[in-house]
Amino acid sequence: MNDSEPNSNAGLVAALRDALGDDGVLVGDAVTARAGDGSGTVPCAAQAVLRPRTTEQLSAALAACHGASQPVVPQGGLTGLVGGGVAGDLEVAITLERMTDIEEIDPVGRTMTVQAGAALQSIQEAAEAEGLLFPLDLGARGSCTIGGNVATNAGGNRTIRYGMTRDSVLGLEAVLADGTVLSSLNKMVKNNAGYDLKHLFVGSEGTLGIVTRVVLRLERRPRSHNCALLAVPGFTEVTSLLRKLEEELGGSMSAFEVMWREFYELVTGPQARTAPPIPHGDPYYVLVEAFGARQEEDAAQFEEALGDCMEDGLIGDAVLGKSKAERDEIWALRDDVEQLNHLAPIFTFDVSLRIADMEAYVGGIKAALSERWPGSDCVVFGHLGDGNLHVVVGVGDGSPEARSAVEDIVYGRLEPIDGSVSAEHGIGFEKRAHLGRSRTPEEIALMKTLKRTLDPRGILNPGRVFEAEGAPPTGSHADASVRLPA
Numbered sequence: 385m386n387d388s389e390p391n392s393n394a395g396l397v398a399a400l401r402d403a404l405g406d407d408g409v410l411v412g413d414a415v416t417a418r419a420g421d422g423s424g425t426v427p428c429a430a431q432a433v434l435r436p437r438t439t440e441q442l443s444a445a446l447a448a449c450h451g452a453s454q455p456v457v458p459q460g461g462l463t464g465l466v467g468g469g470v471a472g473d474l475e476v477a478i479t480l481e482r483m484t485d486i487e488e489i490d491p492v493g494r495t496m497t498v499q500a501g502a503a504l505q506s507i508q509e510a511a512e513a514e515g516l517l518f519p520l521d522l523g524a525r526g527s528c529t530i531g532g533n534v535a536t537n538a539g540g541n542r543t544i545r546y547g548m549t550r551d552s553v554l555g556l557e558a559v560l561a562d563g564t565v566l567s568s569l570n571k572m573v574k575n576n577a578g579y580d581l582k583h584l585f586v587g588s589e590g591t592l593g594i595v596t597r598v599v600l601r602l603e604r605r606p607r608s609h610n611c612a613l614l615a616v617p618g619f620t621e622v623t624s625l626l627r628k629l630e631e632e633l634g635g636s637m638s639a640f641e642v643m644w645r646e647f648y649e650l651v652t653g654p655q656a657r658t659a660p661p662i663p664h665g666d667p668y669y670v671l672v673e674a675f676g677a678r679q680e681e682d683a684a685q686f687e688e689a690l691g692d693c694m695e696d697g698l699i700g701d702a703v704l705g706k707s708k709a710e711r712d713e714i715w716a717l718r719d720d721v722e723q724l725n726h727l728a729p730i731f732t733f734d735v736s737l738r739i740a741d742m743e744a745y746v747g748g749i750k751a752a753l754s755e756r757w758p759g760s761d762c763v764v765f766g767h768l769g770d771g772n773l774h775v776v777v778g779v780g781d782g783s784p785e786a787r788s789a790v791e792d793i794v795y796g797r798l799e800p801i802d803g804s805v806s807a808e809h810g811i812g813f814e815k816r817a818h819l820g821r822s823r824t825p826e827e828i829a830l831m832k833t834l835k836r837t838l839d840p841r842g843i844l845n846p847g848r849v850f851e852a853e854g855a856p857p858t859g860s861h862a863d864a865s866v867r868l869p870a
């Protein structure tokens with residue numbers, strides 16, 4: 385859409401400038417100066433970048449794109465891991481970076497109304513300033529946006545207690561492909577007046593509409609924090625530990641993160657930023673955290689629960705995070721996913737399965753990988769309490785053929801146990817060939833019916849989640865560089 389040359393898009397560019405103003409439509413160098421993906425090393429390939437200031441502006445811009453059958457790619461903070469927001473050279477990117485206001489906080493009803501371009505961290509801080517908590521938390525908090533979190537139904541570290549993003553959304557406003565503004569800014573916890581339309585957009589990865597405003601449900605801010613790192617002698621003990629702590633902590637558990645031996649050794653190895661708080665040599669390490677209301681009583685209950693688990697032989701060594709600094713240190717080693725780069729080239733996976741199936745599943749993929757590639761690396765960690773594992777595989781040259789063979793091993797073994805190829809990262813481009821491994825043909829057919837109904841010309845993020853149907857070509861896409869799961 386180079387508007388210095390007369391072409392068929394000149395009318396569209398004029399309409400977009402009318403809708404958004406000159407500084408709302410970037411072309412040429414102003415586009416290539418922007419990052420194309422989260423690595424920051426690839427320039428934006430889009431024909432143009434649109435920067436609406438208001439829902440009305442976005443509505444007018446989308447109506448113009450719909451009229452011209454122009455494909456668009458909504459972008460949040462570009463922190464996604466499956467290439468969903470990476471725009472191709474025939475597409476127009478849309479960013480809500482000028483719609484970042486926190487519009488209202490209701491401390492009694494515990495809701496916050498925000499514009500979708502607001503960064504997750506600014507939302508967390510605004511909630512905290514009111515003595516409340518917005519519980520969604522992930523490593524990219526400083527740059528990811530709430531619109532992106534909603535569009536991808538982001539998970540993160542505290543899903544076990546507060547659910548995924550979907551569970552924190554009470555209402556939203558979205559603009560449909562043809563510019564229709566759907567205002568569904570519900571603030572009530574209970575509202576069964578017909579279909580709950582917000583769920584169409586949560587997790588739709590920008591394919592059904594562009595979320596512009598969100599009503600978030602806030603939680604009470606916890607006044608006590610307890611956290612520990614535990615060494616666990618076997619997988620049966622990991623599952624017994626989860627169950628026992630859930631019982632003994634009375635619903636206050638806010639994280640149950642498990643690190644398989646290889647991950648723990650990597651993030652506490654000689655090259656890592658943290659020395660091992662517990663010596664190497666155990667098969668599993670667990671980070672457990674609880675939020676409550678009274679620090680002294682809760683700390684006593686937490687330590688008593690861990691003592692009981694130790695007596696039962698469920699844990700060996702344990703290190704308690706007694707201060708904020710000590711708790712941060714324990715989280716820092718869990719979050720030090722950069723260490724995975726030492727295994728590069730790597731393939732990363734984000735799978736979901738029943739906890740009862742995990743030991744056999746991980747054993748099966750490790751055995752298959754070593755048989756095919758002796759000496760290969762397979763590192764597993766994740767939000768075990770949610771049934772979500774991150775699997776990182778290093779098998780030599782990182783070629784597309786190797787990727788495909790590794791995918792067959794990692795995804796193929798999920799099918800018979802009804803697991804999911806995506807727990808929290810979404811499908812985007814990267815996993816769309818595998819959607820059928822986790823969804824039935826009837827489910828995918830209904831997804832496509834919804835897509836056709838809401839976006840009849842297929843302009844919204846085409847080709848993400850599933851192949852575009854009869855849509856204009858989306859152009860070439862820079863391969864999203866390997867990003868690390870968290």
Ligand code: ZN
Pocket residue numbers: 539540766767774808869870
């Ligand atoms: Zn994760």
